[in-house]
Amino acid sequence: MTPADLHALVLTFPATEAGMSYGKPSFKADGKFFTRIRAEDDSVVVYVDSLDHRDMLLDAEPATFHITDHYRGYPIVLARLASVDPAWLRKTLERRWLKIVPKKVSKGYTPLT
Template sequence: MTEAEMEAIVLAFPGAEKGQSYGQPAFKVNGKFFTRLRAEDSSLVLMDVSFDEREMLMEAEPATFHLTPHYRDYPCVLARLESLHPGSLRNFLARRWRRIAPKKLVRAYDHAEAGA
């Protein structure tokens, strides 16, 4: 996936916008961290991934999913952009978005999806 494709997927979530996290370019929803692309290794930080799920992902797809010592104690995984499937990215982001988006926005989104 390209950076432009990733950005289009991220910004398609209602309320998603460009911002900063710890001085780095990032994406936020409702002022909360959504994801960011790490320039040092072209990997996305994907939040709300349990430690067990993370271990399974890294074992099943080591070319895509990995971790650095900094993220070891956080419920997240790093995913290399070049090998991350767009559908997988949408699924990871949907989980995070539902957790941090305003509940009213989530209800409106769900209602619109049900009517589609």
């Protein structure tokens, strides 16, 4: 997956746009932080369900998933764009998007199956 692929993927979610978070280019969903590409390691910031889920991903696929100390206390994993499974990424981003946008935004959305 390339940064352009990620950009196109993220913008398929309604009410999502490119923006800035903490001085870094990011994507926002209904004005809230959604994800961003970390240019320093070509990874995407991905919220997951729990710290246990994150740790399982880190153990299962260390070539794809990693974290930095900054994210250690959060249910966030960094996924290398070059090796992340696009279907996994879409589904995981979709779950996050559904959690952060208001019901009026997600009401007509049909989740990926």
